[in-house]
Amino acid sequence: MEYDLKEKYMEIATYIWHNKSLMNHRAPEVWMNPVPADCRLCEQNNCVRPVILKKKKKNINWLFLLLGQWLGCCKLAQLKYFCEHTKNHRTGAKDRVLYLTYLGLCKQLDPEGPFDP
Numbered sequence: 001m002e003y004d005l006k007e008k009y010m011e012i013a014t015y016i017w018h019n020k021s022l023m024n025h026r027a028p029e030v031w032m033n034p035v036p037a038d039c040r041l042c043e044q045n046n047c048v049r050p051v052i053l054k055k056k057k058k059n060i061n062w063l064f065l066l067l068g069q070w071l072g073c074c075k076l077a078q079l080k081y082f083c084e085h086t087k088n089h090r091t092g093a094k095d096r097v098l099y100l101t102y103l104g105l106c107k108q109l110d111p112e113g114p115f116d117p
Contacts, residue, residue, distance in 0.1 A: 001037070001048075001068070008067040009109055016106060017114055025117065027072070027098035034072045049073060057081040066105045071098060088117070 019028065037048040050070050052060060057078055065071045071079070079097040083090035086104045090097060100117055107115035 001064075003064070003067040005067065009106070012066065012069065012102070013106055013110065013113060016102070020114060023099060025099055026093075026095040027102065031069065031098055031102060032072045032095055034068075034070045037068070052078065054078075062101075062105055066102070071101055071105075074098075074101075 036046040038045045039048050050065060050068065050073055052065075052074055054075065060074070060078060060082075062071075062082060065074065076094045076097060079094065079101050080090040082088075082101050083097055083104065086108075088100045088104050090100070103115045103117055106113060
């Protein structure tokens with residue numbers, strides 16, 4: 001799969017810009033339960049999900065998951081791992097840690113953007 005970095009990032013950044021005040025430091029449902037993509041090869045609908053190795057957290061492609069809005073496919077331990085290494089608060093429910101992960105990744109791409117928790 002391929003993503004246009006600028007296009008997908010702007011989609012996510014715009015969503016955050018318009019909805020951050022409504023999120024209450026929690027990831028919205030659309031982030032918590034990402035919709036699987038359609039397969040271009042077999043033409044099945046809603047069947048493509050990312051493969052995320054449980055034991056190799058350091059090998060997770062965070063940018064790919066962000067652009068596909070598939071960070072919600074990660075387990076809580078994986079999200080906590082990301083927050084630990086970006087020096088974000090990493091305790092709480094999955095929706096809170098997922099919210100911090102989205103903001104943290106967006107802040108890495110645009111440090112001047114509205115991505116402070």
